[in-house]
Amino acid sequence: MVTWIRQFTPVYLAFVAAVGVGAGQTAAPPAVHTKVIASAPAADAVVRNRAPLRRNKFDLLPLGAITPAGWLRQQLEVQAAGLTGHIDEIWPDLGPDSGWLGGAGEAWERGPYFLDGLIPLAYELKDPALMTKASRWVEWTLTHQQPSGQIGPTKNDDWWPRMVMLKVLTQYQEATGDARVIPLMQRYFAFQAQEIDKHPLFEWSKYRWQDELVSVVWLYNRTGDPKLLDLARRLHSQGYDWRRQFEHFPFTAKQTRESLGLKTGSANPDIAMQSHGVNNAMALKASPVWGSISGQAADVEAVHEQIQILDRYHGLPNGMFSADEHFAGPDPSQGIELCAVVEAMFSYENIEAILGDADFGDRLERIAFNALPGTLTDDMWAHQYDQQPNQIKCTRTDRQWSTNGPESNLFGLEPNFGCCTANMHQGWPKLVETLWMATPDGGLATVVYAPNEVRTVVGKGIAVKLVEESDYPFEGHVRLTVEPQSTVRFPLRLRVPAWANGTKIRANGKNVVGRIEAGTFYTLDRDWHSGDHIDIDFPMLLRVTHWYHNSVVIERGPLVYALAPTPEWSKLKDRGPASDWEVRPSTPWNYALAIDEKHPERSIDVVQRSSKGAPFSMDGTRIALHLHGRRLPGWTVVEESAGPLPMSPVTSAEPEESLTLVPYGAAKLRITAFPFLSSP
Ligand SMILES: [Zn+2]
Secondary structure (H helix, E strand, O other), X not given: OHHHHOOHHHHHHHHHHHHOOOOOOOOOOHHHHHHHHHHOOOOOOOOOOOOOOOOOOOEEOOOOOEEEOHHHHHHHHHHHHOHHHHHHHHOHHHOOOOHHHOOOOOOOOHHHHHHHHHHHHHXXXXXXXXXXXXXXXXXXHHHOOOXXXXXXXXXXXXXXXXXXXXXXXXXXXXXXXXXXXXXHHHHHHHHHHHHOOOOOOOHHHHHOHHHHHHHHHHHXXXXXXXXXXXXXXXXXXXXXXHHHHHHOOOOOOOOOHHHHOOOOOOOOOHHHHHOEHHHHHHHOOHHHHHHHHHOOHHHXXXXXXXXXXXXXXXXXXXXXXXXXXXXXXXXXXXXXXXXXXXXXXXHHHHHHHHHOOHHHHHHHHHHHHHHHHHOEOOOOOOEOOEEOOOEOOEOOOOOOOOOOXXXXXXXXXXXXXXXXXXXXXXXXXXXXXXXXXXXXXXXXXXXXXXXXEEEEEEXXXXXXXXXXXXXXXXXXXXXXXXXXXXXXXXXXXXXXXXXXXXXXXXXXXXXXXXXXXXXXXXEEEEEEOOOEEEEEEOOOOXXXXXXXXXXXXXXXXXXXXXXXXXXXXXXXEOEOEOOEEEEXXXXXXXXXXXXXXXXXXXXOEEEEOOXXXXXXXXXXXXXXXXXXXXXXXXXXXXXXXXXXXXXXXXXXXXXXXXXXXXXXXXXXXXXXXXXXXXXX
């Protein structure tokens, strides 16, 4: 069974045999490979919360269990050919002089951030060149632990970058079974437990403690050492109380340098850390993760209020809240940082496992399929620091950000600041890791839909492969084919998004029984035979939702659609494929839409295209929407952004024009939130 199910393992073994990583550990001759396999926690091994931790609704599958296919594989291949696969060759901060490779260079968060995305990308694509690249970095940390137990460069003793490196090590251990990882983490946590009262959490680590708790819980579930739970309690008691922040939420409007007391050259005041976008994206998981340890339902459930508050005061149509770089209100010309996008995704992935509500999967898809691709160039060589839902010019200029600098919405190598350059890599690969999760009753749950293949065990240890074929999120049909090693009964829980009223599910061609309710998981609990298949049809109906100043956003399935003025790209700094770019529109953007809100299909035509281009590019656009609108001459450019949205409904005497909307992720210039005309 083990050799059948762990088809990814021989890839790793062939790789280690070829490059000789972990000499003495893994570079063994073929005859002993089975021993290495047996010592690895297999892709079939689901590690669940150990008492006294609260049981999760779902449990994460180990890295390597899920292999991307179809458009998702294409997207990961674009990423591997882009910055993720090459950044160490062109960016000194991640070059051979990095402190995380023993050099004298950058020794803080950038090395671990990069690895946090490179490791899952390498092992999901089973790409030997990327594995070689990743292993060189991990090897340095594994072979340079200090006698005290401290890890990482000696240049600083900040807890924060080590919190990121722990996430890297847990993924690496899952993918490779490297036997050195768990003892290294045990020694590190013992060191931290000894030090932390003398040297408490400070600055970033004080606000990001919950990200370390994810790794502490990971290790506790593998060793059962109660000292780890003591450490978790101390991290929580030293860390910032996020739950309390959202019980008495003070940041109900856009922040400014003045309101936060920011001074160039001085450390961030606490109030700036508390209203900071990336801190808040990471903190989405704080209450649920802490609730796993405290056992208190109120801790776990506090996240609902936290999300509602962010929606209410700072919600944007791309699935994120605004923060550029601090909370910025609901105007769609405000921005959100790429680090916050990928960290919110990682938070929702963890929250979905802990709480198991379908809503978190909806939220994760909305960010992953809109905000993430919308802030990266098609080839993933350039990114923005801040993206705007209404983004009409990406130019170097001071604009209406809460506190960010003039380069923040350029596409480039390190616009504004280099954190996103290092941290962007985790977005797509971690989404792949969490497309499926295990259920406590021996079954499987679909959390996010996309083409892939999952291998795991179900029931009482029967190996199974499920193949998911789909063009979701562009289309609503999903086919799952079940291939168990032998006939086995297990529950399959299928997420039905909140927008998917009228979803149809057929098993081997026959409609399933029972009510299929949008916004919940539908459970199919039955005997599964090899070749059984399930067809899911999500109705991809057009939807009109309302946002800032009663503007409208057009949605279909999990995708948000945008008008894309024709972009003119001009190079600001030539650096080959990693150049910096400004983008200006050569066609108008200031339209109000003519829509029939009750029956959007009467005013909007859905046009399907067959394309093999990158999924979230103009060339690769699979779906376009055709509709009509009129220009609004009074809606003008203010500080190089779309000026204040006119309150809808509006009127216009301009002629009616035909307009085309494309997925948000493809439109690098765009209007997403539109005024609408009072009489269509
Ligand atoms: Zn960043």
